[in-house]
Amino acid sequence: MSRTRTAILAAMALVAGATGAAVAATPADVGIAAIPCTVDYKVQSQWSTGFTAAVTVTNNSAAKSSWAVKWSYAGNQQVTSGWNAKITQSGTAVTAANETYNGTLGTGSSVSFGFNGSYSGTNALPTSFTLDGVTCNVDDGGGTDPGPGTPSNRVDNPYAGARVYVNPEWSAKAAAETGGSRISSQPTGVWLDRIAAINGVNGGMGLRAHLDAALQQKGTGELVVQLVIYNLPGRDCAALASNGELGPTEIDRYKTAYIDPIAAILADTKYAGLRIVTTVEIDSLPNLVTNTGSRPTATPACDVMKANGNYVKGVGYALGKLGDVPNVYNYVDAGHHGWIGWDDNFGASADVFKQAATAEGATVNDVHGFITNTANYSALKENNFTINDTVAGKSVRESKWVDWNRYTDELSFAQAFRNQLVTVGFPAGIGMLIDTSRNGWGGTARPAGPGATTTVDTYVDGGRYDRRIHVGNWCNQSGAGLGERPTAAPAAGIDAYVWMKPPGESDGSSSAIPNDEGKGFDRMCDPTYTGNPRNNNNLSGALANSPLSGHWFSAQFQELMRNAYPAL
Numbered sequence: 001m002s003r004t005r006t007a008i009l010a011a012m013a014l015v016a017g018a019t020g021a022a023v024a025a026t027p028a029d030v031g032i033a034a035i036p037c038t039v040d041y042k043v044q045s046q047w048s049t050g051f052t053a054a055v056t057v058t059n060n061s062a063a064k065s066s067w068a069v070k071w072s073y074a075g076n077q078q079v080t081s082g083w084n085a086k087i088t089q090s091g092t093a094v095t096a097a098n099e100t101y102n103g104t105l106g107t108g109s110s111v112s113f114g115f116n117g118s119y120s121g122t123n124a125l126p127t128s129f130t131l132d133g134v135t136c137n138v139d140d141g142g143g144t145d146p147g148p149g150t151p152s153n154r155v156d157n158p159y160a161g162a163r164v165y166v167n168p169e170w171s172a173k174a175a176a177e178t179g180g181s182r183i184s185s186q187p188t189g190v191w192l193d194r195i196a197a198i199n200g201v202n203g204g205m206g207l208r209a210h211l212d213a214a215l216q217q218k219g220t221g222e223l224v225v226q227l228v229i230y231n232l233p234g235r236d237c238a239a240l241a242s243n244g245e246l247g248p249t250e251i252d253r254y255k256t257a258y259i260d261p262i263a264a265i266l267a268d269t270k271y272a273g274l275r276i277v278t279t280v281e282i283d284s285l286p287n288l289v290t291n292t293g294s295r296p297t298a299t300p301a302c303d304v305m306k307a308n309g310n311y312v313k314g315v316g317y318a319l320g321k322l323g324d325v326p327n328v329y330n331y332v333d334a335g336h337h338g339w340i341g342w343d344d345n346f347g348a349s350a351d352v353f354k355q356a357a358t359a360e361g362a363t364v365n366d367v368h369g370f371i372t373n374t375a376n377y378s379a380l381k382e383n384n385f386t387i388n389d390t391v392a393g394k395s396v397r398e399s400k401w402v403d404w405n406r407y408t409d410e411l412s413f414a415q416a417f418r419n420q421l422v423t424v425g426f427p428a429g430i431g432m433l434i435d436t437s438r439n440g441w442g443g444t445a446r447p448a449g450p451g452a453t454t455t456v457d458t459y460v461d462g463g464r465y466d467r468r469i470h471v472g473n474w475c476n477q478s479g480a481g482l483g484e485r486p487t488a489a490p491a492a493g494i495d496a497y498v499w500m501k502p503p504g505e506s507d508g509s510s511s512a513i514p515n516d517e518g519k520g521f522d523r524m525c526d527p528t529y530t531g532n533p534r535n536n537n538n539l540s541g542a543l544a545n546s547p548l549s550g551h552w553f554s555a556q557f558q559e560l561m562r563n564a565y566p567a568l
Helices: 168-176 207-218 251-266 285-290 300-308 310-323 343-357 410-423 456-463 554-562
Strands: 037-046 050-059 068-072 078-083 086-090 093-097 109-118 129-131 162-164 190-192 222-229 275-280 328-333 369-372 431-435 487-491 494-498
Touching: 037 068, 037 129, 078 086, 190 207, 207 222, 207 251, 222 251, 251 310, 275 310, 285 300, 285 310, 285 343, 300 310, 310 328, 310 343, 328 343, 343 410, 369 410, 410 431, 410 494
Parallel strands: 162 222, 190 222, 222 275, 275 328, 328 369, 369 431, 431 494
Antiparallel strands: 037 050, 050 109, 068 093, 068 129, 078 109, 086 093, 487 494
8 A cells, every 4th residue: 555645644633833843644443545636735834824735646446638626715714826836715615626737647746836825723633534525535435534544644754853873783894994984974875785685684784683783773853863774676677786696587586576575674663663765776767768779879779678668667666665664655756957957868768767657556645756967977066157048159958067967066956856746646745865975066166266268169168067078978977076965955956965875885897707796797887998889989987906896995985075075
């Protein structure tokens, strides 16, 4: 069963006296089909005279080509403006009907819209909703669904008011490095990159060991544990360095030997007090958009994965199973601006994410948010130029570096992509994470101001913080530095800056290394490689003498500390 983002029983009349109050229902003892529809009404922000609300409607009945949701207020609330629905109000009664672009609402599908409103006195939440005249959040017998017994304890932003788990294994490696104690207490992601990682590899900590250690770190406060779910069949179809153990057709093994055991461990009531953030399958779904078909960047392996559907099925299955655990927060990997920031990738990627989030029993309510720049190097914020600048009669978009992209950095991309995801049907309350573990680009090479205005290229190249040769370069990049330290709620729409990729862990080997981990040799990790269409046939920019992906790379760790911005 799928759970809404803040599953509080619909039968409870709640007063929205603080930001984040919500009304929702969760199917439990009765089957999902017995509840014709669910409505998640959430007050996102509130002030003395007004508020912003987000509503997600899930249809569990026959598919619809148009829809209308209705509710009534107990007070004097008035809707003043809305988006993603045509909202009208007569007295206390409100009707939200579909726009022309989001009228289709299939069985098991969801749609989200939002609005601003005014009020005085008490902003009481509505307690009853209908979808096309059918009462939602109740079973067919007319009684309010009792829910799972214990309402989900999900919060709007899991990072708010919480500390984040420090992986003892990574921390020890960092502390053993000269100067490493300066960052060894930072939280990083725990990568479950193969089936064996669930129980621990080579005597290392398995998932339960990490969760047990998290309980010790938690004490009486709140604690987030960050897990990377990363073992799809045919993993990383456009990159050899991070290929995985499962072949393209092994979707059943992915489900039963990988996702199911992880879900079972996370569902152990022993860990119910932890906030478990999952980063679901990095570098998978965007490949179906950018590296398939007739595109010059296409690879046969990605065409195979698009044709067999196992990326979509695998992600959908993971979201559904993990989303059934009330204290799990699923964040889907969403590439980075230098991958899907172009017009022909941006909307298409959001559509593929929606397809995956509604596959294999999952719904959009199983997605708490998205993460960008995972294990990548895109600068958080380029301050020395903007996408709207013009130099010598040419737009910044015409520069060789930007190359007609709509975005120059990760923050602007993540905020814009969040809006696109809501437009295609994800809940309006989704939040974004940005991996800042290696995108600081500090040190002596960091520009102090804009470049020369001789040409648009001198202007952009002279001012950009990101010093990669090409934005498509991704393996062990020379000159990179630690970025912003992990921080909760740093910007609008951003749940946190995180270090999901542990600094010092290699992206891939610079030469072929035999191994039993399924990892190949990718020339993009070879500093002598002169490139391919995905990096416009430039040098790879990779560091030399790198080990297998995920293995400790001391030289890179030292460079990341040297070039950290903010500086250590």
